[in-house]
Structure formats: structure tokens, C-alpha cells
Amino acid sequence: MRAIRFGILSATLLFLPAQAADNSAIKEKASVCAGCHGENGVSQTENIPSLAGQPDQFLQWQLVFFRAGSRKNEQMQPIVEQLTNEDIRNLGAYFSQLTPPKGPEDADPDLSKKGTQVAAGRRCGSCHTDSFAGTKGVARLAGQREEYLVKALHDYKAGLRVGGGVAAMADVAYRMSDEEITAVSHYLAHLK
Numbered sequence: 001m002r003a004i005r006f007g008i009l010s011a012t013l014l015f016l017p018a019q020a021a022d023n024s025a026i027k028e029k030a031s032v033c034a035g036c037h038g039e040n041g042v043s044q045t046e047n048i049p050s051l052a053g054q055p056d057q058f059l060q061w062q063l064v065f066f067r068a069g070s071r072k073n074e075q076m077q078p079i080v081e082q083l084t085n086e087d088i089r090n091l092g093a094y095f096s097q098l099t100p101p102k103g104p105e106d107a108d109p110d111l112s113k114k115g116t117q118v119a120a121g122r123r124c125g126s127c128h129t130d131s132f133a134g135t136k137g138v139a140r141l142a143g144q145r146e147e148y149l150v151k152a153l154h155d156y157k158a159g160l161r162v163g164g165g166v167a168a169m170a171d172v173a174y175r176m177s178d179e180e181i182t183a184v185s186h187y188l189a190h191l192k
Contacts, residue, residue: 026090032079033091042101049148053100057137060092070162100133101143106190115187118180122172132188146189153181 030041033051038044041052051059065071067080067088083091106112119125119132127138134140141149155161156173163169173181 026087026094029083029087029091030094033095036075041095041098043145043148046145047148047151048145049152050101050144051095052098053133053143054095054140055134055136055138056092056096058092058134058139059095060088061137063088063091065162100140103143103190103192106186108186111183112187112190114179115183115185118176118184119187122176122180122184124172124184127168132191141188142191144189146185149185149188150181153185157181 033041036043036045036048037051038048041050041054043050062071063080063083066073066076067083069077124141125132128141129135129138132140132142152161153173153176156163156169157176159170161169176184
């Protein structure tokens with residue numbers, strides 16, 4: 001019983017919000033992320049998500065999933081293996097306080113309209129919030145790279161990615177057609 005309480009306390013302490021460290025050490029660690037995730041956490045690289053404005057706890061969980069090997073990525077694995085719990089807390093706080101990306105101009109408003117219907121029908125806002133800004137351990141979707149959203153949904157659908165220890169995303173994505181995935185990803189990527 002004592003070991004269980006210690007494990008719960010340890011897990012709780014890992015995910016306490018950290019103050020974004022404005023020191024050179026955290027900026028140096030974050031600069032490693034910029035190579036793929038972009039300057040100021042806004043990705044310019046296909047299939048690489050933007051980190052700026054993501055909820056602190058969500059970022060921490062993803063780093064822990066990568067470090068534990070439950071989420072796999074060849075580029076991320078060697079980086080996260082070197083991160084301490086304090087690094088994870090600081091990186092989560094740092095990127096969560098950066099200005100999130102703004103969605104590009106929508107060249108296909110009809111597709112966005114279909115995506116709006118998919119998001120409403122699948123009740124995406126019940127977890128990701130009505131503005132799709134995310135909260136706590138749930139990702140910000142508004143303004144995220146479109147092709148990354150498509151990839152993430154396909155990964156959930158195929159069982160290649162887990163979300164927060166529950167099967168909610170896999171269950172939602174599994175039931176989505178390719179057309180629905182394309183539409184909702186387009187809508188969310190262009191959401192202002």
C-alpha cells in the first residue's frame with residue numbers, strides 16, 4: 001500500500017505545472033526541439049507538429065510517452081531518453097507559454113464546412129474544448145499543421161498511437177472515414 005501511495009505521489013509530482021524557465025538551460029534544451037518543431041515552436045516541416053501553445057500537461061505526457069517507448073518515433077527517442085523529469089516539466093511550461101500558430105487562409109471553405117460537421121458529430125470539442133485550444137492533458141488542435149492532423153488521426157485509427165492512457169482517440173478515429181479525417185483536419189488547421 002505504501003508503494004502504491006509513493007507511485008501516485010511520484011506521478012503527481014511529475015505533472016505539476018512548472019514555471020517556464022526563462023534561463024539559458026531550458027532555452028538551450030528547447031533549441032534542440034526547434035530543429036524539427038520550428039522557431040518558437042511553430043513547425044514549418046511536413047508531418048511535424050507545432051508545439052507552441054500546446055497545454056503544458058499534454059506536452060509533458062507526450063514526452064513521457066516517447067521516453068517510455070509507448071509512443072514511438074526514431075527522431076524523438078534519442079532526444080527524450082536524455083530528458084529528466086525536471087526537463088520535461090520545464091519544456092512543457094516553456095512551449096505552453098509560446099504564441100500558438102495561426103491557421104493559414106482557408107482556400108477550401110466547403111471542406112472546412114464539412115470538417116465543422118465532422119467535429120460536431122464526433123464531439124471533438126467535448127475533450128479539446130469548443131475553441132479547440134486544448135486543456136490540461138488534451139492537445140490544442142486549432143492551427144495545427146493539416147497533414148500532421150491527418151497523420152495523427154490515421155495513426156490513432158491504426159492503433160499506432162495511444163492517447164492519455166485511454167482509448168477515446170482510437171475509438172473516435174477508428175470510426176472515421178478517410179474523407180472525414182481529411183475534412184476535420186482541414187477545418188482544424190485553418191481555425192483561427
